[in-house]
Amino acid sequence: MKNIDEMYQLERFSKTDEEFELYYENELKPKVEALEKERLKTMDLAKGQAKKLILPVAGLILIYIFLSDLAFYAFAAVVLYGAYLFSDVRKQRKALSQKIKEEVVTDLVHFLNQNFTYEPRKYLAKKQFIRSNIFKNNPDRYSGDDLIKGFVGSDKKEVQDIDGNPTKTDLSFSEVHAQKVERYRDKNGKTKERVHTIFQGLFFIADYNKDFDGLTIVVPKKRKINILPSIFDSNSENKLEEVNLENIEFMDKFTVRTTDQITARYILTPNFMHRLMEFTTREPEKAEQQETQEQPKSIKEAFQMGLSAASNSTTESYFETAPYFSFRNGKMYFMLPTKKKHFEFNLLLPLNKDLIKSYFSDINIALELVDELNLNLRIWNKE
Numbered sequence: 001m002k003n004i005d006e007m008y009q010l011e012r013f014s015k016t017d018e019e020f021e022l023y024y025e026n027e028l029k030p031k032v033e034a035l036e037k038e039r040l041k042t043m044d045l046a047k048g049q050a051k052k053l054i055l056p057v058a059g060l061i062l063i064y065i066f067l068s069d070l071a072f073y074a075f076a077a078v079v080l081y082g083a084y085l086f087s088d089v090r091k092q093r094k095a096l097s098q099k100i101k102e103e104v105v106t107d108l109v110h111f112l113n114q115n116f117t118y119e120p121r122k123y124l125a126k127k128q129f130i131r132s133n134i135f136k137n138n139p140d141r142y143s144g145d146d147l148i149k150g151f152v153g154s155d156k157k158e159v160q161d162i163d164g165n166p167t168k169t170d171l172s173f174s175e176v177h178a179q180k181v182e183r184y185r186d187k188n189g190k191t192k193e194r195v196h197t198i199f200q201g202l203f204f205i206a207d208y209n210k211d212f213d214g215l216t217i218v219v220p221k222k223r224k225i226n227i228l229p230s231i232f233d234s235n236s237e238n239k240l241e242e243v244n245l246e247n248i249e250f251m252d253k254f255t256v257r258t259t260d261q262i263t264a265r266y267i268l269t270p271n272f273m274h275r276l277m278e279f280t281t282r283e284p285e286k287a288e289q290q291e292t293q294e295q296p297k298s299i300k301e302a303f304q305m306g307l308s309a310a311s312n313s314t315t316e317s318y319f320e321t322a323p324y325f326s327f328r329n330g331k332m333y334f335m336l337p338t339k340k341k342h343f344e345f346n347l348l349l350p351l352n353k354d355l356i357k358s359y360f361s362d363i364n365i366a367l368e369l370v371d372e373l374n375l376n377l378r379i380w381n382k383e
Contacts, residue, residue, distance in 0.1 A: 013152045014367035015112055020360050023111050024353055031103050035096065036351040042092040043347065049085040056081055093347050100351070101146075105343050105359055109148055112363050116150035120343070123147050123174035124203050132326045132333035133215055135198050139178035144203075146343050147174040148363065152370050173204040173366050175342050199324075202342070204334040204366060211330045214260035215240070216267055220322035221255055247273045253322060267327050276325075334369060 024032075056078045064071040101120045109118040123144025130138050149172035178198040186192055217240070243256040243264045250273045258264035324335040342362045345355060 012371045013113065014364050014371050015360075017357075020357060020364075024356060027111070028104060028107060028356060029353075031107075032351055032353070032356060035100060035104070038092075038096055038099075039347065039351055042089060042096060045092065046086070046089045046347075049089060052085055053078070053082055096347075097345065100345060101343060104356060105146075108356070108360055108363060112360075112367060113150060113152060115152065116148050119147045121145060123176055124172060124205065126178075128205060128333075129176065129178055129199075129203065131328070132335070133328060134217055134219065134324045134326050134333065134335065135178075137180045137198060139198055140181040141179040141195070142176065144174050144176035148172065148366070152367065168207075169370055170207040171204070171366060171370065173202055175201070176203045199335055199337065201338040202336045202362070202365070204332075204336070204369060206332045206334065206370065207330065212263050212267070212327070214258065214263050214328070216243075216256070216258040216260070216264045216327045218254050218256050218268070218325040220324070221253055243268075245273065246270065247277075250277055253277070336365070 060071070060074050060078050063074045098120075101118075105120070106118050109116045124147065126139065126142040129142065151168050151170045153168040177200045180196045180198050182194040182196060183191055184194065240257040240259060241261065243258050243261060245251055245256060245265070245268060247270060256264060256268065323337070324333075326333045343359055345351060349355070
């Protein structure tokens with residue numbers, strides 16, 4: 001029996017690991033090796049500047065022991081001197097980070113899809129986050145970076161498709177950090193702030209390729225109490241109702257609410273839910289690498305492995321928790337909580353294929369989203 005991709009002649013847009021390996025060896029490797037040389041030069045500069053701090057720090061220790069009254073001023077002087085010494089290191093690191101994004105990440109984006117553009121300093125707008133209607137509270141603070149947008153498929157008229165409609169899915173995503181600020185008075189009557197993270201991770205918007213009205217949200221079961229769109233209150237004509245679907249495994253993991261039961265069931269077909277579960281329950285790819293890690297043979301090696309482990313701890317899995325979905329006005333909003341800064345690098349760790357592959361995975365997940373959720377199925381083309 002043919003699978004769903006074959007039945008609907010579904011084009012797949014995500015890339016395989018093998019395709020990445022080939023592209024890296026043929027195109028990116030020379031650039032990455034050149035950037036690694038720059039990183040090593042920056043590290044040499046940092047080591048040289050650190051050596052210049054040895055005597056001042058030793059003097060600070062002696063002042064703390066014998067002239068404690070002057071310790072604060074000596075400490076401030078050493079801090080200022082250290083900031084001065086490492087100013088060039090910071091500049092070189094910033095320049096290197098910019099080069100990585102401009103030369104490597106940009107090339108990766110175009111390799112994955114020629115119709116994508118990459119803007120490192122931009123991100124999806126706050127109004128889009130609010131429009132998703134997933135969280136009860138609108139953010140007071142909102143930031144992000146690394147905006148990638150474009151489309152997958154084709155909008156060319158010469159491409160043969162059903163009913164003359166081009167098989168095209170508009171897609172945009174970026175890293176975002178949304179926060180809620182809570183103001184309160186302490187016991188002394190002073191106004192203070194508590195900052196709560198509403199969401200931190202990757203935020204995707206995709207054209208669902210089918211016109212529909214109303215709102216349907218799909219949220220993790222354990223975060224249920226935090227999810228109630230602010231524009232749909234209990235007195236609204238469009239009150240959200242809970243939906244009970246036939247997929248027991250799906251309902252155990254997610255809460256589904258909608259303003260239109262028929263639309264919700266039309267969107268959340270059995271196949272859609274099955275593929276969504278497969279997409280959101282995948283095991284981290286790096287588990288095997290951890291099992292085969294060698295034991296350190298020296299203190300220096302243990303320190304280096306510790307730095308590496310600290311970095312890898314943020315890349316082991318895409319998922320901090322289950323993702324959030326909402327469907328509104330013909331668009332799908334998808335939020336994937338993650339534990340890492342995307343497209344960043346650690347000056348202490350080498351620039352190599354493993355790091356670049358983590359960048360590749362961050363971008364490729366958007367294309368996997370299109371593939372796995374069947375957003376470009378011919379039967380979902382807009383009329």
